[in-house]
Amino acid sequence: MGQAFAEGAFGRLYRGTYSGEEVAEKILERPENNVEKAMVMESAVSKEVTMLATVKHQNGVAICWGNKFWENLAWCILTEYAKGGSVRSFFSRQQS
Numbered sequence: 001m002g003q004a005f006a007e008g009a010f011g012r013l014y015r016g017t018y019s020g021e022e023v024a025e026k027i028l029e030r031p032e033n034n035v036e037k038a039m040v041m042e043s044a045v046s047k048e049v050t051m052l053a054t055v056k057h058q059n060g061v062a063i064c065w066g067n068k069f070w071e072n073l074a075w076c077i078l079t080e081y082a083k084g085g086s087v088r089s090f091f092s093r094q095q096s
């Protein structure tokens with residue numbers, strides 16, 4: 001796993017390699033002291049993995065893998081690495 005290239009409220013995005021392919025590694029840390037928040041996050045991660053596994057489109061990113069790990073202290077979602085950057089940065093460039 002390389003250096004984080006993006007960060008959000010609950011986790012970080014790293015660039016890595018999985019089965020010889022470039023991937024984005026989304027690592028989401030489980031809140032230790034807030035059971036409710038952890039349950040909401042787990043539900044959101046599950047929905048994201050399901051959606052990414054279901055939706056197949058030439059302009060979407062494909063999911064490679066999603067799971068809980070580190071003794072249930074974090075979740076990891078691996079997707080294709082989108083070299084063009086985020087959707088937000090794409091639209092920002094279009095408006096300029």
